[in-house]
Amino acid sequence: MAGEQPAYRRVADRLRELILSGELAEGAQLPSLREIAARYGVATSIATRALDVLRTDGLVVSRPGAGTYVRRFERIVRSSPGRLAQARWRQGASVQDHDTGPRTRTVDVVIGDVPAPDFVAGALGIAPGAPVLSRARRFVVEERVVQLATSYLPTELTRGTRIEHTDAGAGGIYARLAEQGLAPSHFTERIVGRSPLPEEAAALELAVDGSRVLEITRYAHAGDRCVEVNRMVLDSDAYELTYSFPA
Template identity: 45%
Template sequence: MVDRHAPASGQHGYRAIADGLRSQIDSGELAPGSKVPGENELMALHGVEQPTARRALEVLKNEGLIIARRGSGTYVREFRPIRRVSPDRLKAAVWGNGRSIWSADLDVRPHVGRTVVTVEAPSSLIADVLGLDEGEQVVTRRRRFLVDDKPVQLATSYYPEKLVQGSAIMAEDTGEGGSYARLKDLGYEPVRFREELRTRMPRESEREELELAQGTPVVLIIRTAYTADDQPVEVNEMTLDSAAYILEYKFTAQG
C-alpha cells in the first residue's frame, strides 16, 4: 500500500512519482485490480501541483499498467491471459474432430460478436500470397471475438473465391470444425501453416472495436494455410488485444 505518512516534498518530479508507483505494482504492493492513488492524493503525498500528479499517472497509463474507470478512479490493470498455444491449436485432431481451434486455448468457445462475409477484390499482397491471377476475387470473412463479453481479437480471413464459392465457408456459421473442416470437405485440407507476428499501437478503429485501454498495443498475426501440395488456401489477418494474451509456441529439436 502507499505510505500515507510519507513526507510531502516539492522535489518529487512526475517521473519519480511514476517510478514509485511502478515499483509498487511490480512488487505486488499494488495488486491487480487495486485502486491507485488519484491526483489529489499524489499531490498531498508528494507536495506537487496537479499537472505533475496527472503526468505521473499518464506515464503508467501509457505503459499499460493502470487503467482509468470513469467515475470510479484509476486501477492496476488485471491480466487474465488467454494462452494461445501453437502449433497445438492448428492440429487436424482439433478441427478435424469438429472442435473449434479455440478449444486448444479456452475451455469455452468465445462469442463471435459479428461475422461479415463478402466477395471482393483482394489487395495486391493477399492476391500474391494466394497466387491469384488478375481479376480473381476472394471470399472474405470478418469476425470479432469476445471472451466474457470483452472483445479480444479481430480476424479477417481470405479464401480464393474459385475454391470456396457456394460452400459453407460463405455462410455466417461454417459448422463444426470451422472453415478448415470445410476446406477439407472441398478437397483442400490445410496441412501446413505459416505465421508472422509483429506488434504496434492500434489504429483508432481497432482501439474502439477491441475496447482497448490507453497505452495497450496490439499483436498482429498473419497466418497462411497450405495444402499438402503447397497450395495456399487461406490468409488470416488477426489483431489481438496484447493485454488479453500469452503466446506460447512449442518446438522440437528435430526436423
C-alpha cells in the same frame, strides 16, 4: 534525481497495492482520473499513464464512457502448433476453444466479398483487387476485446458452402475445406510487433499511444496451394505465445 522512480510508476504501484490487498475488490470501479490525480498530487496525464500500466499488467479494464474497473485478466496462452492440428478440427473442435477453453467468449462476425489486398492476392495466386471472401471476426474474452482476425479465401472455394455462413459448422472453415479435398496440410505464420492503427485501437478498445499489438499473418496450404490467408491483430497484453517443436 537520477534513479528516482517516475511519478506514473509510483501512482501505479499505490493502486496496485490497493488491488492486490483486496481494498479495491474484483469488479470495483477505480476513482476517476481527476480523483487519482488529486489524491496523489499529479497531473491527469500521469494518472492516465498509471492506469495504462495496470491495464498492461492485466489488473484493470477500461470501459469507454463507464470508467475503469478491477478485473484480473489471465493471459490467453496461444500454443502452437497443436492448436492447428488436423486431429482437432477434423473432430469438430474449434481453434479458439483450444486457446480459451471454458472462459466466456463472444465473437462478432462480418462476412462478404472484398477486393483482395496485395498481400492476399500474391499468396492466393490471383490478381490484386480480385474478389475474395472475407470473414472478419472480433473476439471478446471475459468482456475484454482481445483479437481482430480476417480470413481471406478464394470465392471459388466458398460459394454455396457454410464458409459463407456466420457459423461455419463443426471444425470451422478448415473442416469445410477438407470436405472439398483441400484439407490444410501445413501452415506458415509471420509475426510482427507494432503500434495499432487508429481503427484497430478503436476496435480493440486500446489507447492509440503506448499500446502494442501483435500482427500475425497465417497462410494455410493444401499441398502446394494456398487456400486461406488470415491476418490477425492481437492485443499484446492479452496473450502469451508458446511454441513446441522437435529439435
